[in-house]
Amino acid sequence: MCVNRLTMIPMYLNVVASKGKDTYAGIISELNCVKCRVFSTNDKDIQLSRIWKSRPSSPVRSETTQTGFKRWRKNSGLKSNKISINSSNSQVSEKCKEDEMSLLKFLAINALDLTAPASDVLLKSRSSNWFQLSGHPDSLAPAGPGTVWKKRSGSPDDTEKLVYEELSQDILLREIIPKYYRQVDYQGEKFIELQDLLHGFQDPQVIDVKMGTRTFLESEVEKTSARNDLYQKMVAIDPSAPTTEEHEAKAVTKLRYMQFRELQSSSCNYGFRIEAMKTRGLPPITDLKKMKSKEEVMETLNTFVGHKPDVRHKIVSRLNEIRNRIERSEYFKTHEVIGSSLFIIYDDFKVGAWIIDFAKTNRIPDGLTVDHRSPWVQGNHEEGFLFGVDQLITMIESTSTNGVAEAIPISSNS
Structure with missing residues (x-):
């Protein structure tokens, strides 16, 4: 246990309380200092098992967890913020080993008695190193080291949870989506717990790209009656957009409005639109979805990855x-993937990209298949996902090649 991680322990205690003893090994690996790795993974598991079994069945606690932690730290002799420079390496290693085991015992005794689970603490107080790039505000929150909670849609069919469960069992596809852990019901709200794609990256560059030429469900545009409210929305964006007949009726159909909306971004022509982006050291930029021209898109992609040949290649x-993987997938042949995004991230050391957001992924009618590239005609369920991937790859390959390659080798991270 490294003393410079002490300030993190209250958060880890809350994580353990929320997730139980099975997460101990992973948490301890987070706590360990690189110089203080004194146990192998198997050794940790054995020690943790013994500690847990030795836990009294009916513990009596007369103090709060916070008070107990302070007492543990005091008794461990960790008052100072650093270890004496006169200590030998062997002494430091032995001290780390003793401190780690002392912490493990403390965690094992107190974990199930904590009253504030990680979700309650972290949903209200997010780390300054964690951010939500796009989507509905507060739909995501960190749940612990390496995981996030995402609010479920609340729809009766619970589409996104079911899709994640199915894809996580698909050998071909599970490596290109965030890891799915479980469903969570907490204080009247429903969540799914997923891999935190930001975890392990240091001040990264991040971009969220909404895929497809169609980002609405066919069921959303089945009604053919013209609506005044949609006409008003259309003219607020572009007064010249309605036809003469639509101006006279002061109404447009849902299909007409949704197609008009797609034309306001690069989705219609290029099969993707950039939703948001975060560059190093700056807050996220979330007003990019209305970029329409190729020049605007290329300028943004150049900002994201230009002048970094090694990153671009990865x-x-x-x-x-x-x-x-999508082209080889039987799942994708029988499902339309609406409103999903490619989440792309990199820092000085690694690169990652995943497909996220599956709230509008649905199985198409029996007897039909989709190739995700053909133009959409109502009833064929094509959405242009792969057409967008083709275009995005071509544009990233075409970003500026001027400049010097990264000094630090970049490794891919899937």
Whole structure:
């Protein structure tokens, strides 16, 4: 246990309380200092098992967890913020080993008695190193080291949870989506717990790209009656957009409005639109979805990855892998994937890309298949997902090649 991680312990205690003893090994690996790795993974598991079994069945606690932690730290002799420089390496290692085991015992005794689970603490107080790039505000929150909670849609069919459960069992596809852990019902709200794609990256560059030429369900535009409210929305964006007949009726159909909305971004022509982006050291930019021209899109992609040939190569390689897996997938042949995004991230050391958001992924009628590239005609369920991937790869490959390659080798991270 490294003393410079002490400030993190209250959060880890809350994580353990929420998730139980099975997460101990992973949590301890987070707590360990690189210089203080004194146990192998198997050794940790054995020690943790023994500690847990030795826990009294009916513990009596006369103090709060916080008070107990302070007492543990005091008794461990960790008052100072650093270890004496006169200590030998062997003494430091032995001290780390003793401190780690002392912490494990403390965690094992107190974990099930904590009253504030990780979700309650972290949903209200997010780390400054964690951010939500796009989507509905507060739909995501960190749940612990390496995981996030995402609010479920609340719809009766619970589409996104079911899709994640199915894809996580698919050997071909589970490597191109965030890891799915479980469903959570907490204080009257429903969540799914997923891999935190930001975890392990240091001040990364991040971009969220909404895929497809169609980002609405066919069921959303089945009604053919013209609506005044949609006409008003259309003219508020572009007064010249309605036809003469639509101006006279002061109404447009849902299909007409949704197609008009797609034309306001690059989705219609290029099969994707950039939703949001975060560059190093700056807050996220979330007003990019109305970029329409190729010039605007290329300028944004150049900002994201231009002048970094090694990064660009790794991103293109990962996107090619995603495309290849989709093309080989039986699942994708029988499902329309509406409103999903490619989440692309990199820092000085690694690159990652995944498909996220499956709230509008649905099985198409029996007897039909989709190739995700053909133009959409109502009833064929094509959405242009792979057409968008093709275009995105081509554009990233075409970003500026001027400048010096990264000094630090970049490794892919899927």
